[in-house]
Amino acid sequence: MNPELARRVLDAGLQAGADFAEVFAEETRFGTVTLRDQKVESASAGTDYGVGVRLVYGNEVRYGYTSRDDSQALLELVQDLAESGHNPHAGAFGSFEHRTPAGLHTVAIPNASKGQLAKLDSLRLADEVARSTSSDVAQVTASALDRDSHIALYNSEGFSMEDHRSWSRFSVAVIAERHGERHTGSESPGERRGFEFFENLDIAGCSRKATERAVRMLDAGYVEAGEMPVVMGNGFGGVIFHEACGHPLETEALRRKATPFAGKIGELIAHPCLTAIDDGTIPHAWGSLEYDDEGYPTQKTVLIENGVLKTFLSDRGGAAECGLPRTGSARRESYKYAPVARMRNTYIAAGQSSLEDMLRAAGDGLYAARMGGGSVNPATGEFNFAVEEAYRIRNGRIAEAVRGATLIGRGHEILPRITMVGQDLALSAGTCGASSGMVPVCVGQPSLLVDRILVGGRS
Amino acid sequence: MSDRMDVQTLAPLDALELALSRARTFGAGQADALYGDDESLSVDIFEGRVKNVEKSRSAGLGLRVLVDGRPGYSFTERLTVEAIERCVRDAVDLSKLTGELPVELPYGWTLPPEEIAPWGDRIAGLGVETMIELCRAAEDEAHSFGAQIFNVPHLGIGRSSGELYLANTNGLSLARRTASASLGIGVVAKEGDSTKMGVDVHATLDPRTFDSRRMARTASSRAVSLLGAHSIPPCEMPVLFDEWVSSSLLGIFAGAFVGENVQKGQSRLKGRENELIASSIFTLSTQPRMMRQGGSRLFDGEGVPTQPRALVENGVLKGFLHNLESSQRAGTAPTGDAQRGYSGKVGAGFSNMQVPLGSESLEELMHRHPRMLHVVKLEGSSGCNAVSGEISIGVQGFLIENGVVVHPVDRITVSGNFFDMIQCMEACGNLYRPGLCSNFVPALLVSRMAVGG
Numbered sequence: 036m037n038p039e040l041a042r043r044v045l046d047a048g049l050q051a052g053a054d055f056a057e058v059f060a061e062e063t064r065f066g067t068v069t070l071r072d073q074k075v076e077s078a079s080a081g082t083d084y085g086v087g088v089r090l091v092y093g094n095e096v097r098y099g100y101t102s103r104d105d106s107q108a109l110l111e112l113v114q115d116l117a118e119s120g121h122n123p124h125a126g127a128f129g130s131f132e133h134r135t136p137a138g139l140h141t142v143a144i145p146n147a148s149k150g151q152l153a154k155l156d157s158l159r160l161a162d163e164v165a166r167s168t169s170s171d172v173a174q175v176t177a178s179a180l181d182r183d184s185h186i187a188l189y190n191s192e193g194f195s196m197e198d199h200r201s202w203s204r205f206s207v208a209v210i211a212e213r214h215g216e217r218h219t220g221s222e223s224p225g226e227r228r229g230f231e232f233f234e235n236l237d238i239a240g241c242s243r244k245a246t247e248r249a250v251r252m253l254d255a256g257y258v259e260a261g262e263m264p265v266v267m268g269n270g271f272g273g274v275i276f277h278e279a280c281g282h283p284l285e286t287e288a289l290r291r292k293a294t295p296f297a298g299k300i301g302e303l304i305a306h307p308c309l310t311a312i313d314d315g316t317i318p319h320a321w322g323s324l325e326y327d328d329e330g331y332p333t334q335k336t337v338l339i340e341n342g343v344l345k346t347f348l349s350d351r352g353g354a355a356e357c358g359l360p361r362t363g364s365a366r367r368e369s370y371k372y373a374p375v376a377r378m379r380n381t382y383i384a385a386g387q388s389s390l391e392d393m394l395r396a397a398g399d400g401l402y403a404a405r406m407g408g409g410s411v412n413p414a415t416g417e418f419n420f421a422v423e424e425a426y427r428i429r430n431g432r433i434a435e436a437v438r439g440a441t442l443i444g445r446g447h448e449i450l451p452r453i454t455m456v457g458q459d460l461a462l463s464a465g466t467c468g469a470s471s472g473m474v475p476v477c478v479g480q481p482s483l484l485v486d487r488i489l490v491g492g493r494s
Numbered sequence: 495m496s497d498r499m500d501v502q503t504l505a506p507l508d509a510l511e512l513a514l515s516r517a518r519t520f521g522a523g524q525a526d527a528l529y530g531d532d533e534s535l536s537v538d539i540f541e542g543r544v545k546n547v548e549k550s551r552s553a554g555l556g557l558r559v560l561v562d563g564r565p566g567y568s569f570t571e572r573l574t575v576e577a578i579e580r581c582v583r584d585a586v587d588l589s590k591l592t593g594e595l596p597v598e599l600p601y602g603w604t605l606p607p608e609e610i611a612p613w614g615d616r617i618a619g620l621g622v623e624t625m626i627e628l629c630r631a632a633e634d635e636a637h638s639f640g641a642q643i644f645n646v647p648h649l650g651i652g653r654s655s656g657e658l659y660l661a662n663t664n665g666l667s668l669a670r671r672t673a674s675a676s677l678g679i680g681v682v683a684k685e686g687d688s689t690k691m692g693v694d695v696h697a698t699l700d701p702r703t704f705d706s707r708r709m710a711r712t713a714s715s716r717a718v719s720l721l722g723a724h725s726i727p728p729c730e731m732p733v734l735f736d737e738w739v740s741s742s743l744l745g746i747f748a749g750a751f752v753g754e755n756v757q758k759g760q761s762r763l764k765g766r767e768n769e770l771i772a773s774s775i776f777t778l779s780t781q782p783r784m785m786r787q788g789g790s791r792l793f794d795g796e797g798v799p800t801q802p803r804a805l806v807e808n809g810v811l812k813g814f815l816h817n818l819e820s821s822q823r824a825g826t827a828p829t830g831d832a833q834r835g836y837s838g839k840v841g842a843g844f845s846n847m848q849v850p851l852g853s854e855s856l857e858e859l860m861h862r863h864p865r866m867l868h869v870v871k872l873e874g875s876s877g878c879n880a881v882s883g884e885i886s887i888g889v890q891g892f893l894i895e896n897g898v899v900v901h902p903v904d905r906i907t908v909s910g911n912f913f914d915m916i917q918c919m920e921a922c923g924n925l926y927r928p929g930l931c932s933n934f935v936p937a938l939l940v941s942r943m944a945v946g947g
Binding site: 077 | 875
């Protein structure tokens with residue numbers, strides 16, 4: 036990207052009275068191959084390309100984008116976005132102060148150097164392993180995705196930043212079937228790496244795990260509904276914290292007064308055994324960054340420490356409007372979105388308890404070994420999550436598998452009821468959707484005990 | 495970024511012609527390409543002030559090549575000669591990975607005069623000032639609804655319009671315009687410990703029909719009506735899905751009617767054509783030629799003429815939604831249900847989903863049983879599986895006894911199986927939810943489902 040053109044665009048924004056102006060240019064290459072039942076079901080590649088321009092007047096954001104990158108199109112866009120009735124600001128910076136990432140997530144083998152054909156072996160392996168693990172396997176779908184993004188950012192505070200970001204992800208979904216009953220098990224790890232991610236991944240292990248889970252749940256009966264203690268499994272179990280507590284801890288929610296945590300900084304909002312962190316700096320983690328999508332250095336942010344609320348996740352505007360420190364959390368799916376504060380790798384920190392202790396403390400309840408998807412309304416905190424792999428806990432031990440369980444509650448009401456936290460912290464890759472689009476994030480937690488939660492099921 | 499001539503963005507028809515001619519040069523026997531060019535404008539309001547304004551203009555080209563009958567897909571948002579050539583090479587390379595696809599792309603035909611065309615001028619006439627006025631009026635109305643209204647965290651309006659061009663190597667060249675607007679409001683009501691959100695969203699092809707004050711009242715009363723909700727003990731009972739949620743519920747299982755899923759063993763409806771699969775009161779159709787509705791179109795994503803068609807008629811399964819590939823495999827004539835964006839594969843789906851209206855009002859339906867659950871809100875679909883038909887879904891609504899609301903209900907799940915549920919469909923309501931311009935499904939009364947909580 037040409038810095039001179041960027042400067043002209045930023046100058047035009049300031050001339051139009053904006054307090055802040057920013058240009059974000061992106062070119063992203065995607066490639067996906069999906070194998071279903073030994074056949075390539077789809078193979079596609081593509082290029083996203085465009086430029087986003089943001090003008091900020093006070094707390095008001097005006098954002099536009101275009102897939103044309105000539106000066107005429109960009110200057111027209113600035114005129115369209117400009118708000119009338121403001122006095123022009125003079126351009127205040129000399130040359131751009133350039134920020135270059137230090138290389139925390141360096142790629143060893145660029146995916147582009149390998150091509151889509153190279154992914155086929157890992158996909159075939161996933162299929163073979165699933166089928167040799169159980170004769171109940173009815174269908175195996177495996178896919179490999181890579182995304183390679185070049186971004187350039189310039190703003191009217193005189194900063195520029197260029198970053199080259201790569202993501203690779205492998206997914207396997209296995210459908211097991213017996214006597215007309217079907218169940219799906221899936222695994223989808225991902226990292227900020229190139230092709231070496233596929234080479235180093237334990238594909239057979241992933242596929243076996245997904246298959247075993249699908250098969251185990253085939254014999255399960257339906258869970259009975261009611262309030263009970265629940266031990267939640269590690270890793271993807273963190274999705275509930277992400278949805279029901281993480282989103283309400285973004286300044287975007289605070290700005291709209293749509294969070295039960297407003298005005299609670301410094302207060303005890305969770306059991307003292309609970310510490311929660313959002314960390315953008317973990318090397319190669321799926322949700323990691325170096326600079327955020329406003330060009331600000333990302334960081335490790337402690338959200339809740341020993342039960343006490345410490346801060347919210349913020350971007351430039353959120354920090355200013357809410358009077359909070361900036362956490363380097365501004366994110367966007369692509370040039371088609373204005374950035375807002377979003378989660379990166381969010382997890383509940385490891386505690387002291389063992390799984391056995393927690394099962395014993397639960398006595399009679401539910402072991403939600405792996406969560407499925409769910410929904411949450413951040414403004415009310417209400418959440419509802421399906422459990423993909425669940426067992427009854429009887430007499431402090433894991434008993435029979437059960438299906439059809441959903442966990443229902445409100446985030447801020449559940450936090451004080453998480454009374455034991457395990458040692459087995461694990462992170463799990465996912466994709467989070469919100470106002471600035473779909474972004475890669477990790478969720479995570481150790482196993483933990485929720486004293487009491489409503490389990491929806493079949494009577 | 496550059497001002498150089500040789501990297502200039504190509505016009506739609508030039509870009510399509512280049513992609514198709516290069517595809518032939520690189521060995522594609524057939525190819526089709528889609529060019530989408532979209533413009534949008536949206537405004538977000540919070541506490542009387544403009545929070546965000548967004549404006550966009552973007553375009554992209556999606557290509558499918560068939561080399562020795564094998565498909566390869568690619569797309570590009572960079573529309574220079576060089577980028578389009580790379581896009582063609584990508585698609586040709588990817589075709590080497592795939593199996594043969596037995597399709598013959600359609601030959602050129604001429605569109606009838608556009609009797610279902612959108613009101614492009616009415617959409618374009620919706621300016622920022624009008625948008626802000628509509629939103630402010632809605633916010634005022636919500637706050638004056640009553641002391642229980644605590645906040646209006648979501649309030650936004652937008653319009654988008656675009657042009658879509660589709661061409662193939664068999665001489666097909668079609669185009670259509672799209673234009674629509676939408677207005678959405680989310681209101682939070684609070685009383686004691688209870689916090690509830692009510693939402694109203696209208697999508698329309700005619701922004702003159704927006705009544706934002708009325709929408710604010712609807713969202714507010716929906717939030718307030720659920721305050722003080724609590725759970726009920728697990729039981730089986732009749733469940734009345736309000737017209738606010740019935741189309742979402744059917745939408746979760748729409749995949750069961752897609753031919754490709756049926757052929758891949760991903761639908762329990764496989765092999766059941768002409769059998770009774772649902773209650774005889776249940777008819778379900780795709781209606782792509784409705785006048786000025788969101789899902790209306792004269793040609794599908796592969797250039798096949800669309801046609802209105804019943805998939806289930808009086809409980810009998812009549813057919814599936816097909817694209818060229820699945821209709822060929824099924825041995826039926828093309829049905830024109832292909833759906834496709836420039837960055838994706840060709841799928842198939844409903845273009846305006848419709849269940850005919852019944853004769854009874856919601857109140858009359860509530861009197862059909864001494865006790866029932868009236869569901870007005872669904873909470874996510876992750877406990878539902880379109881393949882197995884499994885339903886386990888969090889809901890909110892009202893416990894009804896003898897036609898009268900006993901109390902609002904939350905923290906419960908409704909569970910069962912979709913394919914059993916449509917057998918137990920007892921009656922349909924006599925109204926569609928306003929403002930859903932591509933879904934026409936009335937309230938649905940199901941005689942028995944498991945309610946747990």
